[in-house]
Amino acid sequence: MIKELAKNKEGAKERCLKAYEEAKKLQDKLNHVITFIDPSEQCEEIKEGKMAGVPIALKDNVNTKGIKTTAASQILSNYVPIYDAHIATKLKDAGAVCIAKTSMDELAMGGTNLTSFIGPAYNPWDTRRMTGGSSGGSAAIVASGTVPMAIGSDTGDSVRKPASFCGVVGVKPTYGRISRYGIIPYASSLDHVGYFTRSVEDAALTLEVLAGRDDRDMTSSYREVEAYSELLNGDLKGKRIAILKNVTDALHEEETRKIFFDLMKKMEEKGAIVEEVSLDENLMKAILPTYYLIANCEATSNHSNLDGLRFGYREEGSDMQEIMTNTRTKGFGPLIRRRFVIGSYGLFEENQERLFRKGQKVRRLIVEEVKSCLEKYDAIVAPASGSIAPLIDAQKDQDELSDEYLITENYMALANFSGYPSMTVPMGFIDGCPIGINITCGAFEEVKMFNIAEGIEEITGYKDLKAEVK
């Protein structure tokens, strides 16, 4: 879709204004945008490129020079960046026109998009349901058909989970494939730039625009950017697919199982070699606690710069130390403060060895486990969520120590631990709401991943899905 739009540069202004108006119109129902950007000015000087005149949206943790960037937190509620994120520049250079900064969980910490300082984002397929998070606003604005691509970020599954709930394609490429410079961080060793589209083809094209070495991010890769969209063939023949059995074993939702295993059968019919693989159950159960530990430890340090002294929201005090304390006490939501306390605790000298450092060791073991599986298989697949998006009002009676919660709902962080490319594509509908399948491949195997995803897309026919927002 993006390719066709970019060919028609003449229609750009009209198209971008229309997207902008549509997003504004849907805001009442979706509450998915924090800042709208009137595209008129940008449309005066659209650059030639792969996204010439294509309207897009950015998650509100992507810094945009001169345009408010809040990360959905009170503490950055008035923050206007003095520089553009690397990808904001890349998108501009490719001709993309940004019409909105989308809602998210506060500081990208959360999986529900219920903790944004503007309130929850609502699922375009059923507005009683959540979008998932933390990149919920971006998932919603793509699912509703307003823009063909929106940027998200993925630290645990923050792109791939909302993609499942909103029926869109959600991609998290290899760590280092896309520069993180200018993305307000959550946990540096797990943070990835990701994005949403409504087709695998658009996903492949988008990576061509975003990927590449950036000297300002020392973890960004020098590896050459491939022509992902041209290398697409959707060929599943001979592809060795590992079903992550730990996830499907713990999955009790019958309809999800049926959709998933039907799809597996069809993949086999297309020539894929599909096998069930069990990874070490203890390690799989350790993913979530390990993730929380590492993520919270890094986050508490990463956000120490938010002190009210140099930028952002400030709560006054009698001296600088008091300003810092007051600002941080009032500026962060209660969940964030809780995470910072956990993170600090894990880093204390007397705790660090048995908490943070141990977490790092367990992380390494989990990565080894995934790596050895991917030496035998082309991809690991499993449902991206146990069920469709939960109702926002539903009483949360989930047992947080059950296998279903520990593994099925939270296993996708293994791609953040390893940095391996991972993406979600829609695989079916339950009660009119979408659910996705997750595909993870080896480091820098994006071409292979896109091809498997395209093969699945050809089977399901779920391409360019658009939610009718009611």
Next chain:
Amino acid sequence: MEYDVTIGIEIHCQLKTNTKMFSGAPTSFGRMANTCVNEIDLGHPGTLPCLNKEAVAKAIQACTALHLEIDPLVKFDRKNYYYSDLPKGFQITQQFHPIGRNGYIKIVTDEGEKKIRINRIHMEEDTAKQFHLSKMSLLDFNRAGTPLVEIVSEPDMHNGQEAEKYVEALRQTLYYLGVSDAKMEEGSMRCDVNVSISPKGSGKLGTKNEIKNLNSISHIGKAIDYEVERQKELIEKGEEILQETRRFDEKTNTTVLMRRKEGNVDYKFFPEPNIFPIRLDPAWIKEIQENMGELPEERKERYLNQYGLSEHDVDILIANKEMSEFYENIMKHTDNAKSACNWLLGDVSAYLNKHELSIENSSLKPEAIAKLVALVDEGKISGAQAKKLVDDMMEGKDPEESAKEKGMAQVSDASALTDMVNSVLDANPQAIEDFKNGKDKAIGFLVGQVMKVSKGTANPAMVNSILKEELSKR
């Protein structure tokens, strides 16, 4: 009671690089506040560190000159604490894997030569500068992110003099290498001194006190001397020495309590996730090591051999790198090493001090001193006359020309000198008498009189011999 004094020193030294440790903003000194900063130095959200290769190269040079083992795997860690001068809320440093370990530097004290061991050198970034006024505090972020090395000594020093010599030796070495400006008074080199005392021969270390931010070498000795006395008094009064952070007060030459240390602060150190460990190429390290400038000790050795100067003169010359380089430039135009050195360390230095100039920003040319030396050596002007040319020369004038302008010429004409000698002898019969009675001093007096009559223009050597000749005739 007698005591053992134990001193260890931590030095923070700004590296002389074009840009900051982890950002592309220029480093600065004395620039308008908050003009040498970018989003990284201000700790804006979303910024990431990018390691300055030049800073690593300078750190390698420092390690090499100070004989440290270099860790070819460069790693960084975060030191987490909240303070208004720390923009990110953490400092990027090398807690767990310093770039250099186990080195030393030689010092010479009244007791002879001694090695002071260096425990470690690590790289880190500087903080912002704070100015506390009565009703407000101001922050200047120009300094934030400036590359630093921290040099940590072993507790190998035992008195103020050793500590001063250690810091001076480090300062010279780092300055010679071009690793740092190493100016204590400007803060590009900052010194924290740990002092403890214990009963002599007890073998135990006493409770240490840290004296922070000493900003001149002479303060180091004074601060240590005071601190040792203070601790002695406490012990002798039967009081306990508490672990404290103190500062030196230059008005009273005492140390003053800043804060007591109650347990260690937990900085929650952990590896910096945004900088992967970097394996340095051995060829690159070698290239840096092979292209280092001459070290002060090497230069000293060379001067002693090449110029035949006294050790005392050489020490003074090399203490100032620019002065010693100027000296070498003079020596390209003259062979009289001693004379050139005397002019430079004598009249020229006096002029520079008086006018608060440094050799490199004065108008003096090395050739001028060489010419001055030649004028005297060739007997064209006298030493006394030469001294009168110094002011002109310091303003960039050619001494030969100003000698001409001033009508200076040494009188070396034998008949003219004989006339002068005889007129002096005629006027001083008593001196002739003294001379005949064996008082050799009378010669000196008479030479002085001739010089006076000639207004300093007489050639002293010739006056001497003519005087003796004429005296024998009388």
